[in-house]
Amino acid sequence: MLVFAHRGASATAPENTLLAFNLAFEQGAQGIEFDTYQHAGGIVVFHDKTLSRTTNGTGALLDTPFDHLRLLDAGQGQKIPTLTETLATLPRDRWCNIEIKHLDNVTKWVREVKQALTAQGINPQRLLISSFNHHWLKAISAQWPEVKIGALTASYELLPFTSAKILRAYSVNIALDIANREFVDAALEAGFKVFVYTVDNDEDMKMLKAWGVTGIFTNVPQRASQILASNQ
Numbered sequence: 001m002l003v004f005a006h007r008g009a010s011a012t013a014p015e016n017t018l019l020a021f022n023l024a025f026e027q028g029a030q031g032i033e034f035d036t037y038q039h040a041g042g043i044v045v046f047h048d049k050t051l052s053r054t055t056n057g058t059g060a061l062l063d064t065p066f067d068h069l070r071l072l073d074a075g076q077g078q079k080i081p082t083l084t085e086t087l088a089t090l091p092r093d094r095w096c097n098i099e100i101k102h103l104d105n106v107t108k109w110v111r112e113v114k115q116a117l118t119a120q121g122i123n124p125q126r127l128l129i130s131s132f133n134h135h136w137l138k139a140i141s142a143q144w145p146e147v148k149i150g151a152l153t154a155s156y157e158l159l160p161f162t163s164a165k166i167l168r169a170y171s172v173n174i175a176l177d178i179a180n181r182e183f184v185d186a187a188l189e190a191g192f193k194v195f196v197y198t199v200d201n202d203e204d205m206k207m208l209k210a211w212g213v214t215g216i217f218t219n220v221p222q223r224a225s226q227i228l229a230s231n232q
């Protein structure tokens with residue numbers, strides 16, 4: 001089961017920062033998950049719509065000029081990273097999951113992501129693009145058919161995996177709260193990989209591994225790596 005560090009090693013370093021991503025890999029994570037906004041100045045890595053919870057700034061991220069964003073302290077002297085800076089932390093054999101929180105120009109977004117991958121020499125085979133907004137994923141998939149899509153969800157559809165099927169998704173990424181064995185079995189049976197977020201508890205990690213889940217997103221990648229290694 002793959003261990004993805006959720007927002008980096010976010011239990012021990014400020015979330016969605018280069019410190020958290022570097023630490024995640026040091027702690028044995030096979031991948032990182034991070035949140036992104038398409039800002040007028042470029043794609044930036046950030047979770048909230050507003051700045052106050054995780055930086056010393058105030059107001060909405062998208063209303064803040066790029067140069068000002070980059071002056072903010074995101075904790076322990078860290079800056080809000082760009083996508084390119086974040087991808088630069090990625091060892092060649094590891095995965096990354098770009099979660100999209102905001103997108104307004106798909107063509108520009110695809111171009112920027114491809115350029116960032118090329119600049120860092122990253123193999124797109126270990127890249128997963130996810131979002132709760134499946135319309136954005138559909139638009140990306142139309143322009144970039146070979147990219148792996150993760151249909152992120154916190155709910156059960158009336159007709160199982162409808163979005164994932166339309167998107168020809170690589171995976172369904174489901175909230176731990178609603179994950180159950182039946183869902184996991186059905187998703188795997190339908191040909192989808194299954195990722196579960198956010199899994200910080202030892203017993204949940206062991207249970208999901210026993211269910212055959214493909215990967216988890218965790219704030220404690222070191223703990224997860226230890227638990228899974230001792231539970232072969």
Ligand code: G3P
Binds near residue numbers: 033035130152173217
């Ligand atoms: O991608 C899984 C998870 O990160 C989705 O929720 O709010 O932590 O971005 P959130």
Ligand code: MG
Binds near residue numbers: 035099
């Ligand atoms: Mg996320």
